[in-house]
Amino acid sequence: MYYQNLLLVILTFILYDNTVNIYAYRTFDVDGVETILALENETINIECKTDGPLSYCGLINPTGERCSFKGQELHLGSCFNKVNVTKQDIGEWTCHLGKSAIGVETTKKIMVRIVNRVAAIKQNVTAVHGREITLECVTTEGLRSLVYCRFEPPNRIAFNINSAVNFSNAILEKYYYPPTRSMDRGDCAVTIRNVQYEDIGSWTCGAGLDDGKEYIDVIMLKVEGLYTLSTGSKFVLIYGVTIFTVAFCLIGVVAWKHRIFSEFLPSLEEIEIADMDARQRLRATQSSPQPSPQPERNDPEVVVQSPSESSSSPVTATQ
Ligand SMILES: *[C@@H]1O[C@H](CO)[C@@H](O)[C@H](O)[C@H]1NC(C)=O
Ligand SMILES: *[C@@H]1O[C@H](CO)[C@@H](O)[C@H](O)[C@H]1NC(C)=O
Ligand SMILES: *[C@@H]1O[C@H](CO)[C@@H](O)[C@H](O)[C@H]1NC(C)=O
Ligand SMILES: *[C@@H]1O[C@H](CO)[C@@H](O)[C@H](O)[C@H]1NC(C)=O
Numbered sequence: 001m002y003y004q005n006l007l008l009v010i011l012t013f014i015l016y017d018n019t020v021n022i023y024a025y026r027t028f029d030v031d032g033v034e035t036i037l038a039l040e041n042e043t044i045n046i047e048c049k050t051d052g053p054l055s056y057c058g059l060i061n062p063t064g065e066r067c068s069f070k071g072q073e074l075h076l077g078s079c080f081n082k083v084n085v086t087k088q089d090i091g092e093w094t095c096h097l098g099k100s101a102i103g104v105e106t107t108k109k110i111m112v113r114i115v116n117r118v119a120a121i122k123q124n125v126t127a128v129h130g131r132e133i134t135l136e137c138v139t140t141e142g143l144r145s146l147v148y149c150r151f152e153p154p155n156r157i158a159f160n161i162n163s164a165v166n167f168s169n170a171i172l173e174k175y176y177y178p179p180t181r182s183m184d185r186g187d188c189a190v191t192i193r194n195v196q197y198e199d200i201g202s203w204t205c206g207a208g209l210d211d212g213k214e215y216i217d218v219i220m221l222k223v224e225g226l227y228t229l230s231t232g233s234k235f236v237l238i239y240g241v242t243i244f245t246v247a248f249c250l251i252g253v254v255a256w257k258h259r260i261f262s263e264f265l266p267s268l269e270e271i272e273i274a275d276m277d278a279r280q281r282l283r284a285t286q287s288s289p290q291p292s293p294q295p296e297r298n299d300p301e302v303v304v305q306s307p308s309e310s311s312s313s314p315v316t317a318t319q
Helices: 002-022 230-258 266-272 276-287 293-299 298-316
Strands: 026-030 033-038 043-049 053-061 066-069 077-085 093-097 106-114 118-120 126-128 133-139 148-152 187-192 203-210 214-222
Touching: 026 133, 043 053, 043 093, 043 106, 043 187, 053 077, 066 077, 118 203, 126 133, 133 203, 133 214, 148 187, 187 203
Parallel strands: 033 106, 118 214, 126 214
Antiparallel strands: 026 033, 043 077, 053 066, 053 093, 093 106, 118 133, 133 187, 148 203, 203 214
16 A cells, blocks of 8 residues: 555656646757747757767857767767757757767757747748648647637638538638647647648738637748749659650661651752762761661760750759
8 A cells, every 4th residue: 555655646746747847848840850949038958869878969059159068968868958048049059969989970950949829830831832731830838728729811811720620621621620630739720722822921820828818920831833843853854854855866866777767858968969978988887887776775975965955954944
């Protein structure tokens, strides 16, 4: 019995400790960068971590000041700096992590933003025309449930949304609440189906909290057409154009060698007659590779030069 009570006390302590921690700043992954959303004057823990022990650990703050750490936690592979966030802490912090072995060090970036009690995770969002995009604001003092969540689109009527709105019953057949988010965990989010150019602009999210007030933040939405190609699709396009050009050239060379077009080009023949020497040399080079058709397939000059010239024109046209 005694041990059970002790266990209960410990459990209560852990739970209490966690609830204390829950009402604190939040950390998100924004495009692969750890981003801390904190209130002004809030104490945050900027932590650099790695697996394995460290020989040194340093931190550069947004104003360029450096601090380095030594002590116990380096053996555990981490170092941290507790700061009471002020305006000059906003921006990019950089960690330098040196492992015990000599070699390149690990660097890590941490973004710090001072926000209101509700904040956009990503302030600048870029969508592709005709696709879906999710805009998202969250409570910053931990996972606090929302009384309501609303959005004001640019130049259009505002709407109120919650998790009952799904893909099939979307508001105006356009806006629905992303199924992976939760009002109870403080997510004020909307997924826009089939993004149009008219959706470009500033979207205001407004979340009602239990203090009866509404807190807002603004998300800038950019929409790009399919013509602004990603690097991947540019690669595919260049590849396609290259293969097409090479195939076209090879067909041309083969056709010319077999003189398929020769009867349609009498004028060319006349020009050639004017320069007998050149024609004779041409004949000589034509007749020699005739028995073996391999050279035309293996000829690297045709493959390399013609596509790079011809493929550059469609790519510059797309930009
Ligand atoms: C943060 O602290 C500074 C200095 O102590 C104070 O002037 C400022 O009003 C505080 N800001 C907030 C939001 O509490
Ligand atoms: C941050 O503020 C708290 C009081 O809010 C204070 O006790 C603490 O020393 C401050 N920490 C730093 C690093 O300034
Ligand atoms: C968002 O875009 C604005 C203007 O284009 C820029 O000033 C701001 O720094 C950007 N914010 C982020 C978080 O990238
Ligand atoms: C969408 O919500 C409606 C009403 O809340 C529900 O009847 C329907 O089954 C839901 N559809 C999906 C795909 O979850």
